[in-house]
Amino acid sequence: xxxxxWTIAVNTFHESLRKKILYVLIVFTIIFxxxxxxxxxxxxxxxxxxxxxIGFSSIEFFGAxxxxxxxxxxxxxxxxxxxxxxxxxxxxxxxNFVIGKFIGQILIILFNLIIMTVFFxxxxxxxxxxxxxxxxxxxxxxxxxxVVISSIAIAIGNFAPNSFNITFSFLLYIAGHxxxxxxxxxxxxxxxxxxxxxxIFYTILPNYENFNIKDKVVVGIPVSWIYVGxxxxxxxxxxxxxxxxxxxxxxxxxx
Amino acid sequence: MMEKxxxxxxxxxxxxxxxxxxxxxxxxQREIExxxxxxxxxxxxxxxxxxxxxxxxxxxxxxxxxxxxxWHSGQHYKIxxxxxxxxxxxxxxxxxxxxGAWHMAYNIFAKxxxxxxxxxxxxxxxxxxxxxxENLGIILEIEKGIKxxxxxxxxxxxxxxxxCEIIRKLKVYKSIIENLKKDTKNYSFLxxxxxxxxxxxxxxxxxxxxxxxxxxxxxxxxxxxxxxFELGWLYFDKGKDxxxxxxxxxxxxxxxxxxYVDDVLAHVYEKNGQIDKAIKQWEKxxxxxxxxxxxxxxxxxxxxGKFTP
Numbered sequence: 001x002x003x004x005x006w007t008i009a010v011n012t013f014h015e016s017l018r019k020k021i022l023y024v025l026i027v028f029t030i031i032f033x034x035x036x037x038x039x040x041x042x043x044x045x046x047x048x049x050x051x052x053x054i055g056f057s058s059i060e061f062f063g064a065x066x067x068x069x070x071x072x073x074x075x076x077x078x079x080x081x082x083x084x085x086x087x088x089x090x091x092x093x094x095x096n097f098v099i100g101k102f103i104g105q106i107l108i109i110l111f112n113l114i115i116m117t118v119f120f121x122x123x124x125x126x127x128x129x130x131x132x133x134x135x136x137x138x139x140x141x142x143x144x145x146x147v148v149i150s151s152i153a154i155a156i157g158n159f160a161p162n163s164f165n166i167t168f169s170f171l172l173y174i175a176g177h178x179x180x181x182x183x184x185x186x187x188x189x190x191x192x193x194x195x196x197x198x199x200i201f202y203t204i205l206p207n208y209e210n211f212n213i214k215d216k217v218v219v220g221i222p223v224s225w226i227y228v229g230x231x232x233x234x235x236x237x238x239x240x241x242x243x244x245x246x247x248x249x250x251x252x253x254x255x
Numbered sequence: 256m257m258e259k260x261x262x263x264x265x266x267x268x269x270x271x272x273x274x275x276x277x278x279x280x281x282x283x284q285r286e287i288e289x290x291x292x293x294x295x296x297x298x299x300x301x302x303x304x305x306x307x308x309x310x311x312x313x314x315x316x317x318x319x320x321x322x323x324x325x326w327h328s329g330q331h332y333k334i335x336x337x338x339x340x341x342x343x344x345x346x347x348x349x350x351x352x353x354x355g356a357w358h359m360a361y362n363i364f365a366k367x368x369x370x371x372x373x374x375x376x377x378x379x380x381x382x383x384x385x386x387x388x389e390n391l392g393i394i395l396e397i398e399k400g401i402k403x404x405x406x407x408x409x410x411x412x413x414x415x416x417x418x419c420e421i422i423r424k425l426k427v428y429k430s431i432i433e434n435l436k437k438d439t440k441n442y443s444f445l446x447x448x449x450x451x452x453x454x455x456x457x458x459x460x461x462x463x464x465x466x467x468x469x470x471x472x473x474x475x476x477x478x479x480x481x482x483x484f485e486l487g488w489l490y491f492d493k494g495k496d497x498x499x500x501x502x503x504x505x506x507x508x509x510x511x512x513x514x515y516v517d518d519v520l521a522h523v524y525e526k527n528g529q530i531d532k533a534i535k536q537w538e539k540x541x542x543x544x545x546x547x548x549x550x551x552x553x554x555x556x557x558x559x560g561k562f563t564p
Contacts, residue, residue, distance in 0.1 A: 039320075045350065046319065053312030061310070180291070183282070203275040210281050215311045216290050219348040227284045234281060237274050241267045248263040 004092045005100040012104020013111070016070045022112070025062045025069075029116050032058040033123060048129055049218050055120040056214035059113065060142050064173050066112050067146045071105045071153035072165040075250065095247045098154065102243060105150040113143055134217045137228050144235035145211035149173060151242035152206065158249035176208030210234055289347065311344045318344075331363050342472070352472025353485050360465025360489055364458050371454035378447050393435065394448060397428050401451055412495025413462045422459060428452050462493050483507035484516050487523065497527035514543045521552065522563045530560055 016022060036054035039047050075098070078084040087097060117139055121131045153169045160168070179202055186198035210231045213223045285291045318337045325333040338355040341348065378398065404421055408414075414421050432449045436442060469486040476482055487503035490496040504520040517540055524533035534556055540549040555562040 049312075049348075050316045050319075053316050057310045057313050180285075203271065203278060207278060207281075210278075210285075213290060215345060216347060218312055219345055221289055221347050223290065224284075224288060227281070227288055227290070230277065230281050230284055234274065234277050237270050237277065241270045241274070244263040244267040244270070248260055248267075251260045251263075 001096060005096050005103060008087075008092070008097060008100025009103035009107060012074060012101050013107040016074075016104065016108040017111075019070065021069050022066060022108070025066050026112060026115055029058045029062040030119050032062070033116070033120050036123070044127075048124075048127055051123055051127065051129075052135075052218040053214070055123065056138055056142070056218070059116045059120065059139070060145065060212075060214070063109065063112060063116065063142060063146045064149050065170075067105070067109055067150040068153050068166055068169045068173070070108050071150040072157055072169060073162050074101045074105060074154060075157045075246075076162050076165075094250050098158075098243065098246050098250050102151060102154055102246075105154065106147055109143065109146045109150060113139070113146070134222060137223055137225075138214050138217045141211040141213055141228065141231055144232055145208055148206055148208075148211075148235050148238050148242070151239045151246070155242040155246040155249065158246055158253065172206065173208065176206045177212065178209075179205050179207045180209040206238055207234075315341050315345050315348065331358070331366055334358060342468075346472075346475035349472065349476050349479055349481050352469060352476070352482055356465040356469040356472070356485060356489065358465075359461045359468060360493055364461045364465075364493075367454045367457040367461065371451055371458070374447050374450045374454065378444075378451065381444055381447065393431065394444070397431065397448055397452075400424060400428060401448075401455065404455065413459055413493050415463055415466060415494060415496065422456070425452055425456050425459075429456070462489075465489055466494075478510060480507040480510040480512035480516060483510075484512065484519070488519060491519070491523050491526070495526075497523055501527050501529070514540065514545055517543070518545050518548070521549075525556065525561070525563045530556060533562075 033051075033055045036051040039050045075084075078087065088094070092100075124131060124135075149169065149172075152172065153165060156165045156168060182198070182205075183202050186195060186202060189195045189198060213227075217223065282291075318341050322334050322337045322341075325331075325337075335355075335358075338351060338358065341351045342355065345351070404424060407421065416422075429449065429452050432445055432452065436445050436449075466486065466489060469482055469489065472482045473486070483503045484507040487500045487507060490503065491500035494500075500523045501520070504516065504523055507516050508520060517536060521533050521536035521540065524530075524536055534553060537549045537552045537556070540546070541553075543549075552562040
C-alpha cells in the first residue's frame with residue numbers, strides 16, 4: 001500500500017513541477033526577498049528586521065499561493081483529463097489515491113520552501129545574521145500552515161470546481177488569519193446564541209494565526225517548543241480532518 | 256460502501272472536538288508567551304489592508320520607510336502618527352518606543368526650543384524700536400518671569416507633573432496675554448511673547464510625552480533593559496529628576512544589558528547624593544571596558560565626594 005501511495009505522490013510531484021505558475025511564483029518570491037536588500041540606507045538592526053519581515057511574509061504568502069494553485073486542481077485535473085479512470089482501474093483504493101495526491105503536494109510545498117528558505121538564509125548570512133533556531137521554528141510553522149492550506153484545497157477539490165476552490169481557499173487563507181481577531185470580538189458578545197455560534201465557527205475555521213509567529217520572532221521574542229509542538233499537533237489534526245473529508249467526498253463521487 | 260463512508264465523517268467530527276480543546280490550549284499558550292495580537296484600529300489606510308492578511312511586519316516596514324522619509328525632510332510632526340501606529344501593530348518592537356520617545360523629548364523639543372530662541376531675539380529687537388504706551392509694564396514683567404522659569408528649568412530640570420508651579424505660571428501668563436491682545440495696539444508684539452510662552456509649554460509637553468511613551472512601551476516590554484534605560488536617561492538628562500532616574504536605571508540593570516548602563520547608573524547615583532552606591536557601581540565597572548574612567552571616578556569620589564560635572 002505504501003508503495004502505491006508513494007508512486008502516486010511522486011507522480012503528483014513531477015506533474016506539479018511541470019506547471020509554469022510554480023516557477024513564476026518562486027521567481028516572484030525571490031524578487032521580493034531580494035528587494036529587501038534595497039533598504040541598506042536604514043540602520044543594521046532595522047534593515048535586518050525588514051529582510052526578515054519581507055522574507056517570512058513572501059515565503060508564507062507565495063507559498064500559500066503555490067499550495068492553493070497546485071493542490072486545487074490535483075484531483076479535479078485527473079478527472080478532467082480522464083487519467084483517473086486508468087488509475088482507479090488498478091488495485092488502489094480511493095483513499096490511497098487521495099493520500100498519495102496529498103503527499104505529492106507536501107513534496108512540492110517542501111521543494112518550494114527549501115528553495116525560498118535557502119535564498120532567504122543566504123541573504124541573512126550576507127548581512128552577518130546567522131540562521132538561528134527561532135527562524136527555523138518560524139519556517140517550520142509556515143510549512144505546516146502551507147500543508148494545512150493544501151489539505152483543505154484537496155478536500156474542497158472533490159466537490160467544487162477548480163475556480164471556486166482557488167477563490168475559496170484564498171479567502172479562507174485571509175479569514176484564517178483573522179480568526180484570532182474574531183475570537184476577541186466573540187468574547188465581547190453578550191448574546192449566548194451568537195457567542196455559541198461564534199465559538200463553533202472559530203473552531204471550524206482553520207486558525208492560521210496559530211502558525212504566525214514571524215511578527216514576534218523578528219522583534220526577538222522567543223517561542224517555546226511547547227507552543228510549536230501544540231501548533232504542529234493542531235495542524236496535524238486539521239490535516240487529518242481535511243483528508244477524512246476529502247476521502248469521504250471522493251468515495252461519494254461517481255467515477 | 257456508503258455506510259463505511261460515514262466513519263470518515265464521524266472521525267472528522269471527533270477530531271474537530273479535539274481541535275476545539277487544543278485551540279483553547281494554544282490560545283492560553285499564546286497569552287502566556289506574549290504571542291497574542293491585540294485588535295488594532297489603524298490610523299493609516301496602507302497598513303490596514305496588510306493587517307487583514309496577517310502581514311503586520313510588512314505594514315510596520317512601510318510605516319517605518321515613511322518615518323525615514325519624513326525624518327530626512329525635517330517633517331518631525333508627521334512622524335508621530337506613524338510611530339504610534341507601529342507601536343500598536345508591533346508593541347514588542349522596542350526600537351519604536353525608544354525612537355518615538357527620543358523623537359518627542361529631543362527632536363521636537365529642540366525644534367520648539369529653537370522657535371522660542373528665535374522669538375526671544377525678535378522680542379529683543381522690537382523692544383528697542385517700539386514706543387510702548389500701553390501695558391508695557393505687564394509685558395516686561397512676563398518677560399522677566401519667563402527668564403526666571405528658564406533659569407529654574409536649567410537648574411532643576413523639566414517638570415513632569417501637570418500641576419507644578421512652572422506650568423501654572425506659564426498658563427497664567429498665557430491668559431494675561433490673551434486678555435491684553437483684545438485691547439492693545441501692539442498685537443504683533445504680544446503674539447511674539449505669546450509664542451515664547453507657547454514654546455516653553457510645548458517643550459514641557461514633549462518631554463512629558465516622551466516619558467509617557469516610554470512608560471507605555473515598558474507595559475508591553477517589562478523584561479527588556481533598553482526602555483528602562485531610555486526612561487532613566489531621560490529623567491537624568493532632561494528632567495534632572497535623579498530619584499526617578501535611579502529608579503528606572505536600577506530596573507534596567509536587572510536584565511541583560513550593556514556596560515554603559517552601569518556607567519550611567521554610577522553617575523546618576525552620585526547626582527542623587529548616593530555616593531556609597533556610586534562607589535560600589537564604579538567598582539563593578541573596574542573589570543569592564545570602563546576600567547580607566549572607573550579608576551578616575553573612584554579616586555575623585557573618595558577624595559572629593561564628587562566626579563560627575
